[in-house]
Amino acid sequence: xxxxxxxxxxxxxxxxxxxxxxxxxxxxxxxxxxxxxxxxxxxxxxxxxxxxxxxxxxxxxxxxxxxxxxxxxxxxxxxxxxxxxxxxxxxxxxxxxxxxxxxxxxxxxxxxxxxxxxxxxxxxxxxxxxxxxxxxxxxxxxxxxxxxxxxxxxxxxxxxxxxxxxxxxxxxxxxxxxxxxxxxxxxxxxxxxxxxxxxxxxxxxxxxxxxxxxxxxxxxxxxxxxxxxxxxxxxxx
Numbered sequence: 001x002x003x004x005x006x007x008x009x010x011x012x013x014x015x016x017x018x019x020x021x022x023x024x025x026x027x028x029x030x031x032x033x034x035x036x037x038x039x040x041x042x043x044x045x046x047x048x049x050x051x052x053x054x055x056x057x058x059x060x061x062x063x064x065x066x067x068x069x070x071x072x073x074x075x076x077x078x079x080x081x082x083x084x085x086x087x088x089x090x091x092x093x094x095x096x097x098x099x100x101x102x103x104x105x106x107x108x109x110x111x112x113x114x115x116x117x118x119x120x121x122x123x124x125x126x127x128x129x130x131x132x133x134x135x136x137x138x139x140x141x142x143x144x145x146x147x148x149x150x151x152x153x154x155x156x157x158x159x160x161x162x163x164x165x166x167x168x169x170x171x172x173x174x175x176x177x178x179x180x181x182x183x184x185x186x187x188x189x190x191x192x193x194x195x196x197x198x199x200x201x202x203x204x205x206x207x208x209x210x211x212x213x214x215x216x217x218x219x220x221x222x223x224x225x226x227x228x229x230x231x232x233x234x235x236x237x
Contacts, residue, residue: 007042047060110219148169183204
């Protein structure tokens, strides 16, 4: 697991980029002081995660399509904790809206504020290394936090991630999260952001990050409509 985490960090940070070779199992075994059989299990696990592929006669390399994977909120949060980055290598985002807006019913329920009360709304569009749109997402925060975290109302991207910035500014520390997945037809706004032609189906991922008192730190809604594969890893031991 340590070797897997190390290689994932190298991919997330951009140290290993699509097409780069990872160490052969024999070299990996020598480097980490593990058996060759364990090294082979590492490669198998990385393949299962969709991060690497074996090319006959070349070795095992980082997948060129790694940026087409949609990772869970947990994976994104762990990436911030491990590497200080919320996006994988080659990905980047543009904030297209940062404003105070009336909280819709679902947002109000999650943030425990009144429907229609001011809430911070940040809309971002994420691109891959080929400048193609891969997702659009909206993050919501209690509007009362705007004074303590004014950058949430600016369209400049927050490199460490919005909730990590909020944590620094307010002390609200996200300790656990929940992902809720569903599918529906895209709205006109979503189609415009993702470059879709209506009618079009989209996958919706709602992520709620909470602190130790169950207070919602961030409520995010991500929309994916271009066939990105969702990868969720979990322990069944």
